[in-house]
Amino acid sequence: VSRGxxxxxxxxxxxxxxxxxxxxxxxxxxxxxxxxxILAPGPALAVTTDALVEDVHFRxxxxxWAQIGHKALAVNLSDLxxxxxxxxxxxxxxGLPPEVDDQALAEMAGGMGKxxxxxxxxxxxGNFSRARETSVTITAFGEMGDRVLRxxxxxxxxxxxxxxxxxxxxxxxxxxxxxRALPPGRSALLEPEPLVESGLCAARHASCGIDVSDGLAxxxxxxxxxxxxxxxxxxxxxxxSQRFGVLTKDLPAAEKARFTVAGGDDYALVLAVPPEPAxxxxxxxxxxxxxxxxxxxxxxxxxxxxxxxxxxHNHFRR
Amino acid sequence: VSRGxxxxxxxxxxxxxxxxxxxxxxxxxxxxxxxxxILAPGPALAVTTDALVEDVHFRxxxxxWAQIGHKALAVNLSDLxxxxxxxxxxxxxxGLPPEVDDQALAEMAGGMGKxxxxxxxxxxxGNFSRARETSVTITAFGEMGDRVLRxxxxxxxxxxxxxxxxxxxxxxxxxxxxxRALPPGRSALLEPEPLVESGLCAARHASCGIDVSDGLAxxxxxxxxxxxxxxxxxxxxxxxSQRFGVLTKDLPAAEKARFTVAGGDDYALVLAVPPEPAxxxxxxxxxxxxxxxxxxxxxxxxxxxxxxxxxxHNHFRR
Numbered sequence: 001v002s003r004g005x006x007x008x009x010x011x012x013x014x015x016x017x018x019x020x021x022x023x024x025x026x027x028x029x030x031x032x033x034x035x036x037x038i039l040a041p042g043p044a045l046a047v048t049t050d051a052l053v054e055d056v057h058f059r060x061x062x063x064x065w066a067q068i069g070h071k072a073l074a075v076n077l078s079d080l081x082x083x084x085x086x087x088x089x090x091x092x093x094x095g096l097p098p099e100v101d102d103q104a105l106a107e108m109a110g111g112m113g114k115x116x117x118x119x120x121x122x123x124x125x126g127n128f129s130r131a132r133e134t135s136v137t138i139t140a141f142g143e144m145g146d147r148v149l150r151x152x153x154x155x156x157x158x159x160x161x162x163x164x165x166x167x168x169x170x171x172x173x174x175x176x177x178x179x180r181a182l183p184p185g186r187s188a189l190l191e192p193e194p195l196v197e198s199g200l201c202a203a204r205h206a207s208c209g210i211d212v213s214d215g216l217a218x219x220x221x222x223x224x225x226x227x228x229x230x231x232x233x234x235x236x237x238x239x240x241s242q243r244f245g246v247l248t249k250d251l252p253a254a255e256k257a258r259f260t261v262a263g264g265d266d267y268a269l270v271l272a273v274p275p276e277p278a279x280x281x282x283x284x285x286x287x288x289x290x291x292x293x294x295x296x297x298x299x300x301x302x303x304x305x306x307x308x309x310x311x312x313h314n315h316f317r318r
Numbered sequence: 319v320s321r322g323x324x325x326x327x328x329x330x331x332x333x334x335x336x337x338x339x340x341x342x343x344x345x346x347x348x349x350x351x352x353x354x355x356i357l358a359p360g361p362a363l364a365v366t367t368d369a370l371v372e373d374v375h376f377r378x379x380x381x382x383w384a385q386i387g388h389k390a391l392a393v394n395l396s397d398l399x400x401x402x403x404x405x406x407x408x409x410x411x412x413g414l415p416p417e418v419d420d421q422a423l424a425e426m427a428g429g430m431g432k433x434x435x436x437x438x439x440x441x442x443x444g445n446f447s448r449a450r451e452t453s454v455t456i457t458a459f460g461e462m463g464d465r466v467l468r469x470x471x472x473x474x475x476x477x478x479x480x481x482x483x484x485x486x487x488x489x490x491x492x493x494x495x496x497x498r499a500l501p502p503g504r505s506a507l508l509e510p511e512p513l514v515e516s517g518l519c520a521a522r523h524a525s526c527g528i529d530v531s532d533g534l535a536x537x538x539x540x541x542x543x544x545x546x547x548x549x550x551x552x553x554x555x556x557x558x559s560q561r562f563g564v565l566t567k568d569l570p571a572a573e574k575a576r577f578t579v580a581g582g583d584d585y586a587l588v589l590a591v592p593p594e595p596a597x598x599x600x601x602x603x604x605x606x607x608x609x610x611x612x613x614x615x616x617x618x619x620x621x622x623x624x625x626x627x628x629x630x631h632n633h634f635r636r
Contacts, residue, residue, distance in 0.1 A: 034401065035366065040362060041361050041363075049457060055450075133449065137445075151353070
């Protein structure tokens, strides 16, 4: 660590705090600045690590630095939500090429701080490293309650419930790739909203869930495989946002359907829940029943437009 | 995550386990394979995150993949040691260019697994991402006892105790940069040994310590600044390894001294300890008294050869 790096760490922390983010709090006994942070003793902790890498997960020409900071934390909070955990703290390792200047760094910290503040996630520490490409690797911690949302706990007869929506992020990506500016409003692709409250609520009713980051069909495939069950969805049951409608109105049905079932970057939650609690859960989180769990294996989607590709999401091709 | 990535994650986990590394155990209620891992409830946890980036922290022409895997974990365990924490678990985020093949990945996992096994650190989860350059970002967890080694707790009158040794890694780097092969034996630079037992022992006698990763003078400078004290060392008191002697026998005194006080990548521990416990600590960990803490500020080194540069370590210049 050079002296210049300490100044940049300080700049990052100040911008994070200026945006409302906390670097100290109940869950963190000792924060950034020592060899390690110390998390308070307490309940079981969900731990997840996820990275955003330039030109793999984001492109600088499309995303602001604030959006990059937001998304790097959001994808981790989504993983915590998918366990039914309440975010408590996180650490952030940055790989920074020389051209990422102080203003870019402050904007990234600001986007991250604003999201962290909303969910009470304390920035406990981190690491700066020089690198050829920008990367943001976050490890996030969440406090577990009594119930865990595992991906291996679906049982035949459960209903499949969606919290949030799928397809809009992929539709935005296709839109951007055509060189067009996104319509006004929050971008599902660039500023995903982690469904933390839905995950906490789901953990009271359900014991099985996963976040949708690689496409609905692929992530439900993981859930089905881990649980040793089959999943049958009704394509017509999948809700579509107004924004999705705007972005896809001129596209063929099969392409729209591909965004919906295989688009990726959605950060929705899908849950497998016995029928009675499923109905209560849908009311509480504004969720939608997409189908059901059956015995067997694999994911089947009834009513898919002819020619729809359901292969998994693979981020950008270089 | 593409299907190919799942296979590579599986390959990594199997190679890690084949080397003796654990992916499950007491500290980990739920391991890799879900949206997040779950760490068992318990004591306060030290948390640190540190990255190795290709051509910044390692060069493929010098380090084997096993050494890269070893070092990525070792630098994190060293941070835990410097808090007085006992390693319990870690997560590992890899940035992988296409040319890192299955064998390279397996060797990296092997080096990491062997070290993890020695210190009981369970691999709880991770993330793979495509990238242009190889990076290994580890976040490690350690269980805290009653005492913490902070960097802001040095008091005038304390003795400065070194555990481990400094200078050899920098001497090896200079050796490699001249195009020579390292002499036989464990490489301080490529396979640093985290001083976990020394840290645990130190936490019973001391309340102030830091690991030496950026050079002895610079890291003691952090400790002095955080504690609001001055530190005075005697250069002649700094022990030198036999390997250091071999690597530097033809070099001028000022260059040897620079390796010792400003070399970096040492992963030694320095502790500030009141005189009585300091003597007991030195016996227990084979430590050396280098000097003492005084009132004032800054780090002074008596007896440095004329012309020695004590500026901080800055990894490789590109």
